[in-house]
């Protein structure tokens with residue numbers, strides 16, 4: 055157990071969002087408590103999803119419970135007070151978090167891990183008619199409605215469009231197809247991607263393999279198509295392509311909520327909080343950020359759950375150090391990282407730099423890693 059500081063007055067450390075890094079940090083605070091430090095968690099949900107298992111939940115391989123971290127239980131373990139509320143702003147002059155329902159909450163130190171949401175603003179009709187995959191609770195509630203409707207009327211044609219050919223969109227297409235094919239024979243899935251190949255941040259073998267899997271499974275792939283307008287029953291692309299559909303899932307580039315930039319924190323050009331390699335805000339060193347909402351100024355990385363998970367331990371260590379008045383330590387994320395992409399059939403693709411490999415054994419390995427991650431929260 056780490057040694058505790060002797061402070062003259064108690065300090066409030068507030069966490070906004072119970073994302074992957076926050077969850078790990080809170081668990082470690084539970085194991086390494088500090089006297090005279092009050093922990094507070096503001097979360098807009100009581101159950102936060104684990105991104106690695108979310109596509110598997112869509113496919114029906116995992117239950118809701120298996121894929122969600124119970125934040126109330128975690129807060130109890132960490133002796134943190136949980137506010138079920140949404141942060142909507144920061145008063146940085148007075149060090150307060152502005153919430154939707156509660157009065158402003160004061161902090162000495164703040165840690166932000168609120169994730170990101172797909173950008174819907176840039177396409178006409180997307181905000182009104184598309185279903186963004188984040189926030190996940192809203193997405194899952196719509197997904198469950200679709201499952202229910204399809205089960206009640208399997209004879210009806212069901213067409214789903216998915217916009218975005220990154221890992222999220224492609225995984226969603228394969229896993230949604232797996233689940234719905236077991237309910238109806240009348241399913242069509244369209245995937246739209248503006249780039250010339252899928253998962254452009256991965257190597258060409260991975261893109262090609264995923265493209266072949268989608269086509270073999272009868273998913274209609276529209277590469278180099280920019281969606282320009284969305285209606286309740288159709289999608290229109292800049293090329294003139296016009297596709298009728300019942301539902302539209304939005305899995306485009308990650309975007310940050312506007313209130314972050316408005317609060318006065320220094321952000322990158324897209325509104326994500328710029329942090330140093332200690333995970334402290336560039337402009338406000340008593341504020342930390344991790345996961346998708348943070349951009350490491352010197353080590354930018356893709357917005358992916360794997361980085362949010364890895365930042366959990368260094369986030370905890372630096373929060374613990376600052377509370378004890380100690381010097382913080384830099385954290386340098388790996389440049390090359392292994393991605394395991396589930397292909398919706400209990401098989402997975404490993405992507406590592408220039409290398410790629412596809413096998414059911416990789417699914418077993420991914421399943422083991424993901425379950426290990428979730429099991430750590432069962433022990434709290």
Ligand SMILES: Cc1cc2nc3c(=O)[nH]c(=O)nc-3n(C[C@H](O)[C@H](O)[C@H](O)COP(=O)(O)OP(=O)(O)OC[C@H]3O[C@@H](n4cnc5c(N)ncnc54)[C@H](O)[C@@H]3O)c2cc1C
Nearest residue numbers: 071073074098102105141168169222345346358359360362
């Ligand atoms: C379909 C899909 C599949 C994906 N698959 C993978 C994958 O296999 N591997 C991978 O590495 N990445 C994957 N990703 C990306 C991954 O989901 C994100 O990178 C990851 O979730 C980021 O974690 P985080 O801790 O930053 O935030 P999140 O996991 O998004 O958590 C943020 C938390 O903060 C809460 N919150 C948000 N706003 C507020 C607010 N204002 N006030 C209070 N609480 C708030 C949210 O409810 C949530 O609980 C996938 C994404 C999608 C959409």
